[in-house]
Amino acid sequence: MSTNIPSTPARLDFAHPPRIAIVVSRFNENVTHGLRDGAVAWLGEHDIALRAEDILYAPGAYELPLLAQTLARTGRYDGVVCLGCVIKGDTAHFEFISLGATIGLQQAALSTEVPIAFGVLTTYTDEQAVVRSRDDVHNKGREAVAACVESIALLHKIRGC
Secondary structure (H helix, E strand, O other): OOOOOOOOOOOOOOOOOOOEEEEEEOOOHHHHHHHHHHHHHHHHHOOOOOOHHHEEEEOOHHHHHHHHHHHHHOOOOOEEEEEEEEEOOOOOHHHHHHHHHHHHHHHHHHHHOOOEEEEEEEEOOHHHHHHHOOOOOOOHHHHHHHHHHHHHHHHHHHHOO
16 A cells, blocks of 8 residues: 655645535544544645535435535535545445445536545545544545645636636
């Protein structure tokens, strides 16, 4: 497994700070709340404001694509960060939920042309999920929001905004 994590550009130039929505799955909330906290911390470290109403909660990972697409289409957000956790069990449920969330989020981003970050952990064990949601620099919520903001900046550059 690679441990090379892309670094966020030192300077992200915006005419105005981007408005980000964060959608957090309530399923496995001991993990997803850690992802949320990591994303919120990263935004604060980069002086990007987040309003209380910009954090929304979904029942589970399967619901994230529709909610993300709907948020993106409102025009209120420059990007949407989706945070969830699917842990493998004894049935095929893991595969169906993981695939549905993955393809759904990709389709939502492509159809709306708004960055929608995939911060859904798909792990084999509870321990793997906990490690990825800890309060440290390897928190996957931090990585998801960083990818979203960097994508917004790059799209602004491409579009000449």
